[in-house]
Amino acid sequence: MHCSTSALLTLLAGTAYAAVGDWQQCGGKNWSGETTCNAGAGCVKINEYYSQCQPGAAPVPLPEPISSAKPTTVSPGTPVVTTTPSGTGPGRTLQSGYLWIRGVAAPNFHKYMQTSPILSTGPAVLGDYTKAGQFQVVSGQLVQLVSAPGEPVKLLYANVSEERSINDMSLAVTFSESKNTYGTFAWGGDDLQWSAAGVNRPNKSAWYVCTGQKMYINLGNYLYQTPSGCADQTIHYYNDKTANN
Numbered sequence: 001m002h003c004s005t006s007a008l009l010t011l012l013a014g015t016a017y018a019a020v021g022d023w024q025q026c027g028g029k030n031w032s033g034e035t036t037c038n039a040g041a042g043c044v045k046i047n048e049y050y051s052q053c054q055p056g057a058a059p060v061p062l063p064e065p066i067s068s069a070k071p072t073t074v075s076p077g078t079p080v081v082t083t084t085p086s087g088t089g090p091g092r093t094l095q096s097g098y099l100w101i102r103g104v105a106a107p108n109f110h111k112y113m114q115t116s117p118i119l120s121t122g123p124a125v126l127g128d129y130t131k132a133g134q135f136q137v138v139s140g141q142l143v144q145l146v147s148a149p150g151e152p153v154k155l156l157y158a159n160v161s162e163e164r165s166i167n168d169m170s171l172a173v174t175f176s177e178s179k180n181t182y183g184t185f186a187w188g189g190d191d192l193q194w195s196a197a198g199v200n201r202p203n204k205s206a207w208y209v210c211t212g213q214k215m216y217i218n219l220g221n222y223l224y225q226t227p228s229g230c231a232d233q234t235i236h237y238y239n240d241k242t243a244n245n
Contacts, residue, residue, distance in 0.1 A: 020053045027051030042104075044191070044234060046222050047202050056104040057236065089119040090134045090145045092242060098134040098145050099237040101192060102126075107231055108209050110245045115156065115175045116212075119146045124158060124173040124215040126233070132243040140184030142192070144175055158185065160194060160217060167227045170208050170216035190236045207233045 019038045020026040026035050026043040028050040035051075037043050042057030094100065101113040103126055112132035116125045119133075134145045147154035156175040160182045165172055183196030193204035194217050206218035210230040223232050 022053055022055050024053055025050060026053045044104075045203070045205070054105055056109060057234075088148050090148065092130070092132075094239065094241050094243075095134055095145060095149060098136050099239050100132050100243045101135050101235050102129075102132070102238050102243070103209070103233050104236055105233065108213075108233055111209075111213070112243055113215070113235060115144065116214075121156060121176050122174060123212075124175060125213040126209050126215060126235070127213055129243040129245045135237075137185050137187055137192075140186065141180055142185040160196075164219070166208065166210060166216060166230065167220075167225075169220040170210075170218055170227070170230075173215050173217060187237065192235050192237070205234045207235055209233045 018034060019036050020034045020043075022038060022041055025031065025033065026037055027045070029048050031049075031051075035043060037053035041053045041055045043051050044054045044057050045051045090098070103109060103111050108126050110129065111126035112129050113135065114125060114127050114131050114133040115122050116127070118131045136143055136145075142158035143155045144158070145153070146156055156177060157179045159174050159176045159178065159180045161172040161174070162182050163172075164170065183194050183199065186193050186195070188205055191205040195201065195204050199219065201219055203218075203222045206220075206222040208216040208218045208227065208230040210216060210227070215233075216230075218232065222234075226232050
């Protein structure tokens with residue numbers, strides 16, 4: 001019995017490709033296997049030799065430009081002291097040129113970056129979507145919009161501590177009215193990265209979320225010797241009109 005040509009092509013089409021399953025390897029140096037993840041998952045770089053399919057990390061489109069300018073050229077305006085929250089801030093609708101930033105893996109799946117207290121100077125935390133902050137990277141600075149629509153632009157800046165903490169392998173991140181002077185922030189695709197001259201990080205996208213949901217930059221290896229009370233995390237921008245869980 002002979003298979004028809006169309007039947008043979010159908011068989012080959014069904015066996016030629018298989019997406020990589022969730023939490024399985026999808027890339028890395030010398031990797032020769034499949035690199036495309038299941039629908040809804042994205043291939044997240046863990047280190048030079050290992051990338052992993054993580055649910056919820058599927059690439060999202062870049063934010064729409066503001067008029068003829070790209071989002072990364074948003075003018076930062078003049079920061080003001082916002083120790084006490086004032087008004088509603090930018091609200092729960094994403095403002096043009098800004099982005100939500102959230103975790104995409106347990107135990108912080110769809111927890112959003114914000115300050116504590118919200119709209120104020122203080123530590124960076126991952127928290128509930130109803131209090132999500134709105135951010136952008138401008139000239140190496142991570143800025144948070146704290147003014148309401150129609151008001152003059154008011155921003156806070158993410159400041160990275162030069163003093164090491166938690167196992168001597170992490171740097172605390174707080175928001176201040178002053179610009180950051182240690183290292184620079186950047187988007188690595190859709191993930192938020194930090195780097196500094198003289199600091200050799202195995203993964204520029206590695207973060208810790210520790211007690212009180214406070215955020216720290218992880219200077220060590222991702223998913224290796226995680227400090228007690230902390231969780232390894234990468235954080236990614238999200239540009240839907242509203243934050244959701």
